Amino acid sequence: MSEEKGFFGRLVEGLNKTRDNIVSGMDSVFGGFSSIDDDFYEELEEVMIMGDLGVTATYDILDDLKEKVKERHIKNPADCRELLIESIRDQMSVGAVEYEFEEMNPVIMVVGVNGVGKTTTIGKLAGQYHAQGKRVIVAAADTFRAAAGEQLKEWADRAHAELIGGQEGSDPAAVVYDAVAAAKARHADILLCDTAGRLHNKKNLMEELRKMNRIIDREYPEACRETLVVLDATTGQNALQQAKEFKEVADITGIILTKMDGTAKGGIAVAVQAELGIPVKYIGVGEKMEDLQRFDPDQFVKALFTPEEEDGEKE
Numbered sequence: 326m327s328e329e330k331g332f333f334g335r336l337v338e339g340l341n342k343t344r345d346n347i348v349s350g351m352d353s354v355f356g357g358f359s360s361i362d363d364d365f366y367e368e369l370e371e372v373m374i375m376g377d378l379g380v381t382a383t384y385d386i387l388d389d390l391k392e393k394v395k396e397r398h399i400k401n402p403a404d405c406r407e408l409l410i411e412s413i414r415d416q417m418s419v420g421a422v423e424y425e426f427e428e429m430n431p432v433i434m435v436v437g438v439n440g441v442g443k444t445t446t447i448g449k450l451a452g453q454y455h456a457q458g459k460r461v462i463v464a465a466a467d468t469f470r471a472a473a474g475e476q477l478k479e480w481a482d483r484a485h486a487e488l489i490g491g492q493e494g495s496d497p498a499a500v501v502y503d504a505v506a507a508a509k510a511r512h513a514d515i516l517l518c519d520t521a522g523r524l525h526n527k528k529n530l531m532e533e534l535r536k537m538n539r540i541i542d543r544e545y546p547e548a549c550r551e552t553l554v555v556l557d558a559t560t561g562q563n564a565l566q567q568a569k570e571f572k573e574v575a576d577i578t579g580i581i582l583t584k585m586d587g588t589a590k591g592g593i594a595v596a597v598q599a600e601l602g603i604p605v606k607y608i609g610v611g612e613k614m615e616d617l618q619r620f621d622p623d624q625f626v627k628a629l630f631t632p633e634e635e636d637g638e639k640e
């Protein structure tokens with residue numbers, strides 16, 4: 326239980342800047358109005374848009390809030406706080422997020438542009454899976470950048486994962502082929518594939534990803550598949566745009582939001598799910614191995630709005 330508390334505590338701490346931005350803004354609206362009118366909703370809307378919740382989610386949440394206010398005959402703006410938290414939680418909980426894939430010998434493709442925290446995230450995932458007793462293989466299929474392979478090697482060593490590939494300029498599909506062969510021969514539990522994130526050359530990227538997927542389909546048909554896009558939360562709406570572009574070239578099954586600790590733009594977690602209909606599966610709240618967490622909308626909303634209620638009772 327104390328470990329769980331630490332887990333929630335890190336999330337609470339990681340969301341400090343976002344809380345200062347969004348929650349303080351909302352609270353000043355709740356405290357600054359004496360009646361619930363159009364101006365009140367407009368102010369709330371502004372805080373939410375400025376807080377990177379995105380237009381779609383903001384309107385959905387406000388519509389839901391207005392309905393609740395009507396249904397429950399709420400008159401006092403301060404009484405809207407709980408209702409708004411409820412609406413945000415509902416908005417984020419659309420579609421339960423499954424993690425069964427982690428138990429099904431998956432091949433996890435990780436995509437994302439350079440600098441978003443892709444390598445670090447793969448390292449953290451590898452380390453966490455290793456700590457669960459899983460045998461992890463990492464494919465260094467980002468052969469485009471010289472430093473990518475070396476950096477991944479460092480993380481793989483730290484995570485006690487086996488690294489395949491890493492030579493600059495080699496064919497990424499060949500790296501994936503070797504990694505699949507190794508995963509099968511060594512009875513690996515999880516194969517994590519780092520890929521190059523060249524969004525500016527969509528056609529090549531799409532072709533490269535397709536080629537890798539074909540190899541996995543052919544050589545490892547029994548493997549469960551996941552494609553996760555890594556997004557840097559500090560880039561706010563840019564992250565949203567990147568996710569949209571990756572969705573055009575790959576069959577994205579989940580989102581990983583990194584650097585939530587360094588940003589006031591944490592509202593992006595609400596926006597990406599609403600805009601793309603793809604769940605956030607993990608969030609990064611720091612640079613250490615344990616700073617990558619499964620994303621739980623309930624915990625997220627709780628850590629953001631009611632951190633003082635922390636009692637570690639949650640998974």
Ligand SMILES: Nc1nc2c(ncn2[C@@H]2O[C@H](COP(=O)(O)OP(=O)(O)OP(=O)(O)O)[C@@H](O)[C@H]2O)c(=O)[nH]1
Pocket residue numbers: 437438439440441442443444445446473476583584585586587608609610611612616
């Ligand atoms: N504060 C914080 N920093 C993070 C987090 N995730 C990654 N970083 C940092 O972000 C920087 C970039 O991370 P990388 O893993 O190198 O990013 P990348 O996407 O692999 O970038 P390339 O290797 O250039 O393709 C590093 O300094 C990481 O330590 C996070 O959740 N929080």
